[in-house]
Amino acid sequence: MHVTFEEAQQAVEAAIKKAEEVGTQMCIAVVDSGANLKAFARMNDAWVGSIDIAIKKAKTACFFGMPTGQIGKLSQPAGPLFGIEHSNEGLITFPGGLPIVNTEGILIGAIGVSGSSVENDHLVAKAGVEIVGLSDLPEHPWRT
Amino acid sequence: MHVTFEEAQQAVEAAIKKAEEVGTQMCIAVVDSGANLKAFARMNDAWVGSIDIAIKKAKTACFFGMPTGQIGKLSQPAGPLFGIEHSNEGLITFPGGLPIVNTEGILIGAIGVSGSSVENDHLVAKAGVEIVGLSDLPEHPWRT
Amino acid sequence: MHVTFEEAQQAVEAAIKKAEEVGTQMCIAVVDSGANLKAFARMNDAWVGSIDIAIKKAKTACFFGMPTGQIGKLSQPAGPLFGIEHSNEGLITFPGGLPIVNTEGILIGAIGVSGSSVENDHLVAKAGVEIVGLSDLPEHPWRT
Amino acid sequence: MHVTFEEAQQAVEAAIKKAEEVGTQMCIAVVDSGANLKAFARMNDAWVGSIDIAIKKAKTACFFGMPTGQIGKLSQPAGPLFGIEHSNEGLITFPGGLPIVNTEGILIGAIGVSGSSVENDHLVAKAGVEIVGLSDLPEHPWRT
Numbered sequence: 001m002h003v004t005f006e007e008a009q010q011a012v013e014a015a016i017k018k019a020e021e022v023g024t025q026m027c028i029a030v031v032d033s034g035a036n037l038k039a040f041a042r043m044n045d046a047w048v049g050s051i052d053i054a055i056k057k058a059k060t061a062c063f064f065g066m067p068t069g070q071i072g073k074l075s076q077p078a079g080p081l082f083g084i085e086h087s088n089e090g091l092i093t094f095p096g097g098l099p100i101v102n103t104e105g106i107l108i109g110a111i112g113v114s115g116s117s118v119e120n121d122h123l124v125a126k127a128g129v130e131i132v133g134l135s136d137l138p139e140h141p142w143r144t
Numbered sequence: 145m146h147v148t149f150e151e152a153q154q155a156v157e158a159a160i161k162k163a164e165e166v167g168t169q170m171c172i173a174v175v176d177s178g179a180n181l182k183a184f185a186r187m188n189d190a191w192v193g194s195i196d197i198a199i200k201k202a203k204t205a206c207f208f209g210m211p212t213g214q215i216g217k218l219s220q221p222a223g224p225l226f227g228i229e230h231s232n233e234g235l236i237t238f239p240g241g242l243p244i245v246n247t248e249g250i251l252i253g254a255i256g257v258s259g260s261s262v263e264n265d266h267l268v269a270k271a272g273v274e275i276v277g278l279s280d281l282p283e284h285p286w287r288t
Numbered sequence: 289m290h291v292t293f294e295e296a297q298q299a300v301e302a303a304i305k306k307a308e309e310v311g312t313q314m315c316i317a318v319v320d321s322g323a324n325l326k327a328f329a330r331m332n333d334a335w336v337g338s339i340d341i342a343i344k345k346a347k348t349a350c351f352f353g354m355p356t357g358q359i360g361k362l363s364q365p366a367g368p369l370f371g372i373e374h375s376n377e378g379l380i381t382f383p384g385g386l387p388i389v390n391t392e393g394i395l396i397g398a399i400g401v402s403g404s405s406v407e408n409d410h411l412v413a414k415a416g417v418e419i420v421g422l423s424d425l426p427e428h429p430w431r432t
Numbered sequence: 433m434h435v436t437f438e439e440a441q442q443a444v445e446a447a448i449k450k451a452e453e454v455g456t457q458m459c460i461a462v463v464d465s466g467a468n469l470k471a472f473a474r475m476n477d478a479w480v481g482s483i484d485i486a487i488k489k490a491k492t493a494c495f496f497g498m499p500t501g502q503i504g505k506l507s508q509p510a511g512p513l514f515g516i517e518h519s520n521e522g523l524i525t526f527p528g529g530l531p532i533v534n535t536e537g538i539l540i541g542a543i544g545v546s547g548s549s550v551e552n553d554h555l556v557a558k559a560g561v562e563i564v565g566l567s568d569l570p571e572h573p574w575r576t
Contacts, residue, residue: 004188005185005187005188006188008186009185025428034192036186036192036195037184037186037195038185038186039184039185039186040181040183040184041153041183041184042149042152042180042181042182042183044148044149044429045428045429045430047351047353048178048180048322048323048350048351048431049351049352049375049376049379050352051180051181052375052376052377053372053375053376056374072370075371076365076366076370077365085371085374086374090374090375091371092371092372092375093370093371094368094369094370094371094372095368118368118369145289146321146322146431176322177290177322178320178321178323178324178480179322179324180322180323204481206480206481207479207480207481208479208481208482209479221508221509222508224526224549224550225526225550226504226507226508226526227504227507227517227524227525228485228526230488230517230518230522230523230524231484231485231488231522231524232481232484232485233484235481284457284477285476285477286477287290287476287477293473293474293475293476294476296474297473322480324480324483325472325483326473326474327472327473327474328471328472328473329437329441329471329472330437330440330468330469330471331437332436332437332438336466336468339468339469
């Protein structure tokens with residue numbers, strides 16, 4: 001099951017609104033449950049380098065069904081997932097990527113935000129998710 | 145000089161409207177004059193394989209300041225540019241990509257559309273460009 | 289808005305002059321505001337491995353509108369941007385890359401230098417920037 | 433044996449001079465005999481898509497010690513080298529790339545030019561080579 005285009009658009013719009021409130025310039029990407037790009041927006045003056053980071057955050061959150069920052073805690077030197085960023089043509093494992101989960105607990109996509117501090121990136125991603133669903137996944141089953 | 149986010153959004157919206165009129169499901173990408181992604185939308189039921197094609201069409205049109213289909217005429221077997229698609233991490237040289245030129249004749253970005261016949265792709269790309277500018281470049285100078 | 293070829297050449301020449309003063313052999317790359325290569329020079333006896341590093345430093349500085357070394361401080365293990373180097377087909381986040389900003393405060397490109405200690409790389413990059421502009425960006429807006 | 437930086441610069445300058453005479457905007461790349469970039473210049477208004485093509489033409493001419501257009505004759509459909517462009521991370525096999533050979537018949541590098549018709553690209557590449565050497569290689573030995 002996949003996020004619809006209308007939901008993806010709403011998520012991007014809500015994220016942009018939050019970014020404007022916070023006074024930041026963001027790149028925002030939404031992928032479906034296949035980790036394939038659904039919608040993308042780069043605000044004026046957002047870093048060009050954030051395009052790829054936003055998309056990779058969305059993919060990373062979808063790939064593993066969890067917030068990107070949670071993976072980053074495990075991928076530190078001496079951590080169990082050290083170097084996981086080398087997989088999947090490049091992961092981004094710091095905060096700013098969140099799964100999008102519908103009310104039935106099904107993973108329908110993910111959002112990735114880049115352009116400011118990781119705290120702001122996370123905040124804006126959260127605003128994008130909340131307009132269309134949740135970001136917490138049940139144990140199983142969560143993908144259909 | 146780069147297309148603004150507002151212009152990119154308008155181009156995507158106009159392209160979606162035209163795609164709906166034509167009864168097709170499209171992926172639509174807008175890049176700035178540096179060929180970096182500015183906005184992207186995948187309509188419901190559009191081919192997943194069209195994501196990359198739409199983005200590559202937009203980049204190709206920006207890279208050479210001309211419609212993608214024009215390059216494709218020159219890149220056929222025995223043509224002068226045979227094999228040009230191997231450059232720039234992959235070009236798409238059939239119709240559906242158009243430069244975006246402002247009223248001063250400056251290349252400010254490009255649009256790429258994929259999801260239907262190349263005729264429809266071109267039609268939808270054209271609708272996207274026309275809302276924000278032209279797609280014909282003067283001889284020179286055209287990039288600043 | 290993009291750095292001109294004349295400015296890019298001047299930046300490379302000033303960087304080479306400084307490299308000779310310091311007694312080092314450098315690779316020097318200049319990109320425009322789209323992070324696309326504008327000029328490149330490899331001095332005799334400069335490391336072949338520095339070609340890609342110089343280009344990636346220039347791109348990294350352009351991508352984020354800041355000196356590469358500033359990003360490197362945030363991308364250390366346990367830092368907020370740990371692993372950011374995996375984005376954008378490879379970033380270089382140690383010193384030697386600087387934005388090029390014009391007198392109106394607009395990011396017009398960036399320079400990247402590699403071939404000696406990071407202190408020397410930075411020094412040579414700085415000499416390249418100063419001949420054509422500044423390397424400090426105002427808060428916003430800074431990209432057009 | 434490798435082209436020196438001074439020779440590479442001279443080749444680029446001679447190529448630019450010729451490009452200006454012809455009234456075109458070119459990207460010009462010079463690689464050494466290891467196919468590693470030595471000098472690069474993008475003239476104002478040259479296609480951004482020509483950056484990679486110029487570099488790939490120079491590499492292709494160096495990789496095989498022959499003009500790129502000669503390989504292109506063999507890589508057509510049904511030709512003996514059909515599809516060779518897929519090797520070496522992408523070759524460009526239409527005219528515009530030429531070996532640089534010194535007076536002793538040693539391959540010291542190559543030049544690649546892109547930005548206009550393949551005839552003009554070839555003409556400008558030839559002007560670049562001739563200032564520093566020849567582009568014809570003896571049978572063997574030609575690489576040291």
